[in-house]
Amino acid sequence: MDHNNDKEIKHVFNSKIQHKHRVPIQNGFVFKFVKKDNDFIHTFSEGSFLKKLGLSSSSVVGKPLSGFLSGDQLNEARYCYETAWNGNIFSLEGSLNGFHYVASLTPIIINSEVVEVTGTVFEITEYRNSVLKIQELEKLSLIGELAAGIAHEIRNPLTSITGFVQMIQERSNDEITDTYLEIALQELKRINTIVNDFMFIAKPKENMEIRNVNIHSLVSYVIEFMKPQAILKDIQIVELIDSDLTFTTRCDPNQLTQVLINVIQNAIEATSGRQQKIVVSLKNVNENDFLIEIADQGDGISQERQKRLFEPFYTTKEKGTGLGLMMCKRIIENHDGSIEVNSQPGKGTTIRIILPKVSDF
Template sequence: MNVEYESVSNQEIIRLNQHIEEYEEMFNSIIEPLIMLDENLSFSYVNEAACLMLELSREKLTELRLTDFLEESSFFDFDSLEDSSLKSAHKGKRRVQLLTGTVKELEFIRIGTLTKGKSVFRLEDVSKVEPVEENLMSPELLLGNGEEEGEGILLMDRQGVVVEANSAFTEGLKINKRELIGKKMSELMTYEYEPTVKKGVDKIFSTLKSMGELEVTLHGKPCRFSFSTSSTVGNEYFKSTFSKITESKIMEKKLETSERIFAELFDQSMEGIIFWNEDGIIFRVNQSACKIFESTREEMIGSDTWKYIFKKNHYFKRMLATFERDGQVRDDIFYKMPNNQIKLLELTAKKYEGDGYNVTIFRNATERWEIEKELRKSEKKFRKIFEGSMDGLILWNKEGFTDINESGKVILGISKESLLSLSIQEFIEKIPGNADELSAYMEDVYKKGIYSSVVALKFADGSVKHIEFLTRSNLYSNLNLSVFRDVSKNLEMQEQIRKSDTLHVVGELAAGIAHEIRNPMTALKGFIQLLEDMVQEDFSTYFHIITSEIQRIETIITEFLVLAKPQALQYQEQDVQMIMKETLELLAAQALLNNVRFETDFEGDESNVFCEANQLKQVFINIIKNALEVMPDGGIVRIKSSQVSKKHVCISIIDQGNGISEDKLKKLGEPFYTTKERGTGLGLMVSYKIIEEHNGYIEVESEVDKGTSFHIFLPLRGKAQGTFTR
């Protein structure tokens, strides 16, 4: 055969280059990861998707072998790939460890053999469920090795020494046959092809055949040949057939290889691919497209590419306008299949104006769309639950807050925007009085996973709320969920129940002993009076002390009886200001002895309430006497009466004593609690009970070293038996 160098016109080369570029651009639309391996498992070619999957650049991968990622190197037998019986798809799974440390389970699917010793594989990551992002293919996959033309025949012995050559070989190399005989073949090769020759020789001895390409220098210029070597009968010599590779043949082989690879990839692609002309008529489809559109290839070819669109609305028209303007478009749109099934398809369309055709790649996104729809529905449902919860809910982590519901904003008195702008530390600094307690609570959350506690939060306005927190750490994606509620009223109610239980016990105790004590006390009082008349000596001082103490005991017994059972009292509408004036007249003498002056400030002429006057007097006396006793050096007791609303009147008694600390203030009104040396604690307890029976309540304010204020709230012109709400 003729092995002379063939000249090729520039126009033909340009045409071939254009075809190759078109196929390369076509392959860029295929998103599967592809690799080309030689017989040594070295990477000859990788596309961008494969680089993304193997987490390395193309330059780095082509320097490596597949065995650099595998525990075992014997994954494929490349010699067997030449066997025509193994041309069917070959699959295998291997666990690979990338250079970044990532471990993946990859499936290798052989989709074709480009040249002897080189095969193309599609990779699938079966270690995860998320689809690999679509990546454009690199043009290297389209490169081939060329075709044979102009055969030269060479005979070599086992040491690679030329023993015979035909004229086609010597003429092609322009070398004298005598000069050739006796030389080793490696002496004719350029330096970089010496390893190829050695590798080919080694393979000849192991498999009795080899093929490939090599380069020789002809008159100072390199020239490439393809060769095929096999053993002769008896295996004494090896016969090599050489064909000179011209530039035209190289380009044609590249084109042929690209066409073959494209055809295989086109039909095996998991994405649907359709080609359509400028009139919108489909002229080529792959099997995946037929499956997506629930149609046969014959039904799709010749049909309008947009006939399956579900609704040609403004959204569709906008997509078409983008395609016409930019020459390409990527979008999601609904299609109606011939069986009336509605599918959401993700499409990528590109226009090739010069060649008169367009290509569209489809992916069925229906399942993803349905999942997203369910997720949106679930998110909406849980958002309603989150926002509608009566308890406060906060999502947070170590860095800050991510969400809070409406109830939480009300309880904490903060807007969502303000809270989300704060870090955890900044939030704690806003309530410095609770910094240590909150920090300890968060530490317990991370230690125990689930933790509950009640924290008394002191706000900037001075108010205090008892907040019960229940937190689960790492509920989702390193987020902690805190459920909290304001239990201040619950704690107050519990305290009232405790006091009520104590009063009940005291009442039962009073009912049991009051009458038993009163009878002997009556006799004792009578005999003391007789004894006082009979004794001649002057013991009046002693008798006075005994009589006053007996009267004090009777007073305590009377207070006990008030607690023992409800009194049969007659409520009448009376002026509470008049009752207070009468009380002040009774205590005027005692106030004068203690150097205390009364100052009154009564708003309006009268404030009528339904009450039992004597009981209110007892309340006023108890509180005013306490005020006199806490001012041994004298002072002023101010009494104010004011209408705080249309239905309520407030009586305030303000002294200038030493005041009461906050911890003691909470215990006022409890049975037997007193701050006086000889007090019983019954006076205020009885006063609280009387006001409660009048549907009122008492509030106390005090500041140490400045004094104490008692505020008595009573309903105006309302029946005492009715309900009175603070």
């Protein structure tokens, strides 16, 4: 190890001004620490990312790690600090308070002894989010390709199996066999639904059949259609439609019906208490847009889970496929609209679907 070189490095890092020149502290921060009495004490810290993390130079300098970290984060940071203090350069990627960063720790060694460790942290939240988005899109297009290929292959044998099961059922005189065949038919129906969902996800826009639709009638129809299911669980579906909202919109009525069925179905499945309500409202937003709101008093969804709702195959249900909300989002976006989720665990969930009154399809 070249000791003169070490001294030069130490000199550079001891100077606040040099830090500013050497490190783009707008996108992160730099810091230094030493080990004293078996604890790591920060001796320097500067950079705009500190503020985003809810920290400041004064809340870091002179303080040990436990001054601003706790739990697992404290243990992980201690491990990294210890590794660097033992003479190793250490790099890591991590997150704190919803922000993502890459960090590196470099020990300053003088006379074969670590006298100080310098750290640089760069924020990569935006970069990481765009990478995740790209991955999400890739996942979707892969699913699309898979869907188109597999669905056709599965559909034909599925149709003949269903036909044969029905024929056997007609010829059967045995009650137990009948029960088994009934279960087999139900399961075949389920596979058929999944295959159809897959095909839909592959080419939703091409399948759109746009017509003039009275939105009031469409919402009322879906509510009537879903009522028997709700009644079985002793849930009331309440319709709140402004009487003057009788406008006609251009949309694919089958697809919009599918969206409302999916969302109301989710609301019913999330509601376990008896005599609870699901309120479906149709409201005017402004002269261009209208809103369909579905509010339940069910389990609600935690913040963590809310982020994943529109992912394909995200489900918390034993028999769910996790394609329902993803399909809803696709359909609504193809109609130039948007769908939002608002939820409080233990209190309920409100889904807001905003659509244009007139669209140029």
